[in-house]
Amino acid sequence: MTYEVVIGLETHAELATITKLFCGCSTKFGVEPNTQVCPVCLAMPGVLPVMNKKAFEYALKAAIALNCKIDEFTNFDRKSYYYPDLPKNYQISQNYHNMGIDGYMDISVNGTISRIRIHNVHLEEEAGKLIHPEEVGADYSLVDFNRAGVPLLEIVSYPDMRRVDEVESYMQTLRKILLYTEVSDCKMQEGSLRFEASISLRKKGVDRLGNRVEIKNLNSMKSVLKAIEYETMRQRDVLDRGETVDRETRLWDEVNEKSARMRSKEESQDYRYFPEPDLLPVLIDEKWLRAIKDTIPELPLIRRQRFIETFALSDYDASLLIDEKILADFFEECVKILNRPKSFCNWITNDLLREVKDRKLDIYHLKIKPKQLAALVEIIEKGTISSTIAKEVFSEMIQTGKDPKTVVEEKKLVQISDEGLIEEIIIKIISSNPDAIEDYKKGKKNALTFLVGQVMKETKGKANPKIVNEMLMKKVGV
Amino acid sequence: MKIDKDQVENIAKLSRIRLTELEREMFVHQLNNILFYIEKLNKLDTENVAPMAYTSDVSNVFREDKLKPSIPLQDVLINAPATKSGFFKVPKVIE
Structure with a gap:
């Protein structure tokens, strides 16, 4: 039987604020357990949350960048559930008035653009971190509340994806938008960016959606794709046997590359959402909305198109360049100094990226500056050095931050034309x-x-x- | 709508409290009284009245994204029934 796979994604991104959503505790990653907590994030009796303005504006910015409708009125709701990582026994989130609804994001798969609708974007607080000891027979878990209260953005897509390559592009594009708008550092290894997938299958040509299965515990984009492939096969087998797929939540097991049932939807939780009385609503006026809009830079897909049209770059080259905003910025700086886009593109996408990889450099703190790369391209054109020698000069420049002329003089690399x-x-x-x-x-x-x-x-x-x-x-x- | 014993039991479960048979009956009675009162209110025409969640007119209360000191670890853990190496120690939770 041929089935159509229907996929939606929920994305959580920790916002790049210095402090938590409702208190002044630091959000710094990787410190000693329970050293960045206070009565507010520990839910001591009598404490009150006060909203971090930056966090709110970051969430608003993301909602605008994802083309959401922004209501003039927004507020926060309590989502009640009991779990040891949640000190208040409720999470402050948004349910009735989200930050943004009905947005969309365009993705590109092999040059074809498709539009994935965004159901909603909302702001909530992160939970603490649970550690399950590995010792055999351990009858306890450990809790670290450093993460509790870190501002978290949740982006819920419509089930508009049909193939794994669309899911991959969705994740990459969304990551880029969050990085371009600088609302999150998107470090997956630190849990700043996490995905949950929901998958259902239906017979080709059928309108009604099949029973949906949610997959959690996806620690990398690769896991997301593997888990979707696994789940597609699992559901296909169930349907082929003439059975129905249970609506449930499954946990992905990265080591064994399979998923296992977490909880069935029938016994699913009753969150009893209601408006959070400890926080006042937020009204968003036109002026504020416009001010936030003005801080949104040109987004990746649009920038890529401009690079192709303005600089006559290939789709592939332009995609490589816009992949990291900092590289695209570097490229544009170079071109402003010297109009040799193709040449700069080659230097950045080949030599620079290779050096970054080989020497494990941080692209956000490169020693080489755009005007130095421009100077290098200039002396190659003048014939002062050959292009072979230029590679050596470049390698020295990226390691030391020296000007190309200095490197050429010091290493006596001037081209022999005598x-x-x-x-x-x-x-x-x-x-x-x-x-x-x-x-x-x-x-x-x-x-x-x-x-x-x-x-x-x-x-x-x-x-x-x-x-x-x-x-x-x-x-x-x- | 009427509340029965099963619903009271479900609410107790959601709230992580244990009720005796006597308490269950008492809450069935009390909750039904509350619902009865609400039903009276429901007779009012509220067609053009927006739901009210906030009693004050104040909105947009924020703090700046500025660090404030956290509290010392020993104070953090002072009320914890069990701790281990700076963590709160809780009964095993597995999903």
């Missing part, structure tokens, strides 16, 4: 490689390439290859 000098070396190479000359005269064209290589080796790559080529051809009599 014909007299090159001729001397050519004569030397010819006399020590008579076999190659013979081969060439017999018609083996690549013997010439070999000789050029020898001259370059002799000059440590500094000879101007164009001149070497021309002079060698003359010498061997073409």
